[in-house]
Amino acid sequence: MGLTCPSKSRPRDRILDAARDMFRKFGIKGCGVDSIAEAAGTNKMTLYRHFGSKDELVAECLRDQARAVADKWAEFDAAYPDDPLSQLRAWVKMSATCDSRGCDLANAAIELPDEDHPARKVVEDFKRSQRDRLAGLCRRVGARDPEMLADTLSLLVEGARVSRQSVGPEGPCARFQRVAEAAIEASIGAA
Amino acid sequence: MGLTCPSKSRPRDRILDAARDMFRKFGIKGCGVDSIAEAAGTNKMTLYRHFGSKDELVAECLRDQARAVADKWAEFDAAYPDDPLSQLRAWVKMSATCDSRGCDLANAAIELPDEDHPARKVVEDFKRSQRDRLAGLCRRVGARDPEMLADTLSLLVEGARVSRQSVGPEGPCARFQRVAEAAIEASIGAA
DNA sequence: AGGGGAAGTTACTGACCGGTCACACCCGCG
DNA sequence: CGCGGGTGTGACCGGTCAGTAACTTCCCCT
Structure with missing residues (x-):
């Protein structure tokens, strides 16, 4: 079920959450994809498998x-x-x-x-x-x-x-x- | 040889103007000091002699x-x-x-x-x-x-x-x- | 004329950027 | 058991970033 626990949720959702938080804290141009992936408890490769580019991640985040x-x-x-x-x-x-x-x-x-x-x-x-x-x-x-x-x-x-x-x-x-x-x-x- | 005709004024003012224009066009984080200096018809070294850092240039620009x-x-x-x-x-x-x-x-x-x-x-x-x-x-x-x-x-x-x-x-x-x-x-x- | 400060030039540093690669892994499912 | 898809790992690419150093050249002022 919808556990709010740290990293049992899907990487995609964690990335979205982490990206939102970091964009707020440091600005969109102020944080790199690597730090976002790390904050989401995953890695850059997985991020790029779910979102084709940083720009697309930003767009999806806003959606x-x-x-x-x-x-x-x-x-x-x-x-x-x-x-x-x-x-x-x-x-x-x-x-x-x-x-x-x-x-x-x-x-x-x-x-x-x-x-x-x-x-x-x-x-x-x-x-x-x-x-x-x-x-x-x-x-x-x-x-x-x-x-x-x-x-x-x-x-x-x-x-x-x-x-x-x-x-x-x-x-x-x-x-x-x-x-x-x-x-x-x-x-x-x-x- | 006066290739850089359009600029008779002092480099400092040109840099300030160019920075304002470029910050508006591309955002502050969206343009580097090198491009700003080039747009001002000067070079990075001169920019750093007038403004200690990019952050200071931004601040002076806003002032x-x-x-x-x-x-x-x-x-x-x-x-x-x-x-x-x-x-x-x-x-x-x-x-x-x-x-x-x-x-x-x-x-x-x-x-x-x-x-x-x-x-x-x-x-x-x-x-x-x-x-x-x-x-x-x-x-x-x-x-x-x-x-x-x-x-x-x-x-x-x-x-x-x-x-x-x-x-x-x-x-x-x-x-x-x-x-x-x-x-x-x-x-x-x-x- | 000449001296000095301001400006230009080139090259460099070390860090970080977005993005890609090959490969090992883990786990559910048949 | 073996298979395959989603995931993790680390190295790597070319480019750009802010900032610095050493040297030259220009121009204004006395």
């Missing part, structure tokens, strides 16, 4: 995290069925209390300027679907201008995540939740 | 850009003396129409997770002073909650810049200016 976020949305939907406002608030709260290293997808886009990198498409698709999901909620919540609110929230959460990395958690991002909730309230209050 | 932004603020102050609202709007407009590769300072913070990197302090100081300047303007403009407005605008502009890199200029950042101006208006309208 994995995109899936995790999709699961979060599903959780919110299950927790507050037919209650888009609560879902929206839960999402804001989650975004406010998440890890200090920001959004790995956005970070990857910044760290990999090459438009042809396989990770770029993953990031773009993810961010777009993220905004669409948000816009759907804004519509269902009865916002005066749902598209506008969706973009506002998108910008705020993106800004909060990058601000936390550059000035720390005591900076502008400390007020993110209040600002975001005020934006929601203003948009549905004036309907 | 340079921080100075450029400070100059922008001075311009706004000169263009609209004693008119904080116009200054604020000019800053919003500038932030909306700036280059597509985002804020180099914030990008550096994301690309260099090591807290001890000399560039990190530069970024943190810059972002903090940036927010303070903004807060000062928000106060003078008579905003209901100046600190809140300053943080809102900080988050929005930071978000717009990173969003432009991950989803492109047609994404949420396209509505940045409208959102930001609405936030300003809401904050001074309700005074």
Whole structure:
């Protein structure tokens, strides 16, 4: 069964986990495939047998995290069925209390300027679907201008995540939740 | 024999310019000192005589850009003396129409997770002073909650810049200016 | 004219990079 | 038993990295 134990799981999953951790700690370009394999308790050869290249490993890693976020949305939907406002608030709260290293997808886009990198498409698709999901909620919540609110929230959460990395958690991002909730309230209050 | 015509200026300035350009194009970790020196029409040795290390070059580069932004603020102050609202709007407009590769300072913070990197302090100081300047303007403009407005605008502009890199200029950042101006208006309208 | 500092040149170090190879191993399955 | 696929091992490739040394050449200033 799904033992969380160290190395009994499949190498592929361990590599993915280790890569995510190391990319976060040192940046994508900041760690080599050898160290990733070692951190995963395996070796470079096995890594290359599962992922054709480092670039592909990065892309798959990001796909994995995109899936995790999709699961979060599903959780919110299950927790507050037919209650888009609560879902929206839960999402804001989650975004406010998440890890200090920001959004790995956005970070990857910044760290990999090459438009042809396989990770770029993953990031773009993810961010777009993220905004669409948000816009759907804004519509269902009865916002005066749902598209506008969706973009506002998108910008705020993106800004909060990058601000936390550059000035720390005591900076502008400390007020993110209040600002975001005020934006929601203003948009549905004036309907 | 003057092959290197395009460069009459001092090597140090050329290196700084070339480094800025290349860091933007390929990322900081994405280009070596040798290529930077070559792009600057000089050589690695001269680069190392002016900047002790690549890390120091990065830091100096960012200090340079921080100075450029400070100059922008001075311009706004000169263009609209004693008119904080116009200054604020000019800053919003500038932030909306700036280059597509985002804020180099914030990008550096994301690309260099090591807290001890000399560039990190530069970024943190810059972002903090940036927010303070903004807060000062928000106060003078008579905003209901100046600190809140300053943080809102900080988050929005930071978000717009990173969003432009991950989803492109047609994404949420396209509505940045409208959102930001609405936030300003809401904050001074309700005074 | 000449002296000195700044700049250019070449070559080098040692480490590390992404990626590949050949080969030994282990373990479940028939 | 033997077979085969997934895994581990270590060596290896060519290239690039940051950083240094020793020497030459240029140009500005007195």
